[in-house]
Amino acid sequence: MKKIGLLLGLTLLVGCSAPSAQLKLSSDKENNRASSVSKSPTVSIPFKTRAQASQIEKMGADILEVQPGYLVAIVSPKVTRLLKEKGFTTTPVQVGNGQRNVFDKGYHTYASMVEELKSTVAKYPSICQLVDIGDSWEKTRGQADRDIWALKITGPSKGQKPNILFDANHHAREIVTTELAMKLISYLTTGYEKDAQVKNWVDTREIWIIPMNNPDGHIKAEKGLDWRKNTDSALSNDASFPPYGTGVDLNRNYPFHWGESASDNPSDPTFQGPGAFSEPETQAVRELFKQKKFAVSLFLHSYSNLVLYPWGYSADPTKDDARFAAVARKMASYNNYTPMPESQLYVCSGGSDDWAYGEMGAFSMTIEVGGRKDGFDPPYASMDRFWKENLPSFQLLLKIAHDPWKEKI
Numbered sequence: 001m002k003k004i005g006l007l008l009g010l011t012l013l014v015g016c017s018a019p020s021a022q023l024k025l026s027s028d029k030e031n032n033r034a035s036s037v038s039k040s041p042t043v044s045i046p047f048k049t050r051a052q053a054s055q056i057e058k059m060g061a062d063i064l065e066v067q068p069g070y071l072v073a074i075v076s077p078k079v080t081r082l083l084k085e086k087g088f089t090t091t092p093v094q095v096g097n098g099q100r101n102v103f104d105k106g107y108h109t110y111a112s113m114v115e116e117l118k119s120t121v122a123k124y125p126s127i128c129q130l131v132d133i134g135d136s137w138e139k140t141r142g143q144a145d146r147d148i149w150a151l152k153i154t155g156p157s158k159g160q161k162p163n164i165l166f167d168a169n170h171h172a173r174e175i176v177t178t179e180l181a182m183k184l185i186s187y188l189t190t191g192y193e194k195d196a197q198v199k200n201w202v203d204t205r206e207i208w209i210i211p212m213n214n215p216d217g218h219i220k221a222e223k224g225l226d227w228r229k230n231t232d233s234a235l236s237n238d239a240s241f242p243p244y245g246t247g248v249d250l251n252r253n254y255p256f257h258w259g260e261s262a263s264d265n266p267s268d269p270t271f272q273g274p275g276a277f278s279e280p281e282t283q284a285v286r287e288l289f290k291q292k293k294f295a296v297s298l299f300l301h302s303y304s305n306l307v308l309y310p311w312g313y314s315a316d317p318t319k320d321d322a323r324f325a326a327v328a329r330k331m332a333s334y335n336n337y338t339p340m341p342e343s344q345l346y347v348c349s350g351g352s353d354d355w356a357y358g359e360m361g362a363f364s365m366t367i368e369v370g371g372r373k374d375g376f377d378p379p380y381a382s383m384d385r386f387w388k389e390n391l392p393s394f395q396l397l398l399k400i401a402h403d404p405w406k407e408k409i
């Protein structure tokens, strides 16, 4: 009887989707996953103050999206209980198509990304160099053989060139960001021979692209898991779904004001790690930054349709607030996203932008790609839209790389 009940539940869950999707959910593992999804629903939680939003994050809610006045999160039974105790209300909402990650076959896997990076270098050897900037956490433990790859794109001419970084996929399930980075690589390499503007940017800038900063986590997403952190299991090996307890939130692991406003509970979705730069994935970014002293960096996340800039750790404006706001507004005029400082939603510390700007002096921003209808796992066909709406922002950063603080926009 139990089995029949479960089967009926699954039929409801997959609704009218294609037979292959029903087949996909038929293994025992998937059955377990489906039943835990219903135990940990995706909900909207209203809040009145930024402090309350931070409080919700610290309770262990897996925050997918923050908007003025409310946030959307996956909540485990424990978090639901805590929220109730503190007087918060929760309303179920649908993100994406309502199913958790299905990983459309159009997306790159870690393996197909590496293959494409290598073939790009083979095709454009005069302007591309593939650099292994560090190991994934699993590689450091001898559990896998994954490197963090960066592609350097620059013309053969020597001379002073500003360095600019495009980084994707700190958060594993934010798989559209890897695709945007790969599209940017294709745009710059194929454009070098046929587009005078692209040729000029490539010749006069040193462009670095990290398409997959969190390869171990991406592998989890490739398996259909709604994974956010890396897979560091040293402090928490609670892989129950969702949210997955295992791992460190790489975007809370940077040292600028680390530990001030992020979770110190290893099982939380936003666990900051046992110390700043505790993870090989953030150490790789640190080492590259130290070498290249990037003038500009852009970190790609999803989703929320936002253009974000420092600070994240503090509600105070940076001394460069007017400039950040102007560039963010310009980007928002292209992609129709909402521009704001990261802390305007809620304060959190240990983010890459705060460190890249506050400690390394880069003009550093974040784009949260896509909206709630897209979620983390939209059909690959959505990539055309994401690319079209975000390319002008990438172009703007390339344009101002020589003098990001003053160049006319």
Ligand SMILES: [Zn+2]
Binding pocket: 170, 171, 174, 251, 301, 302
């Ligand atoms: Zn993210």
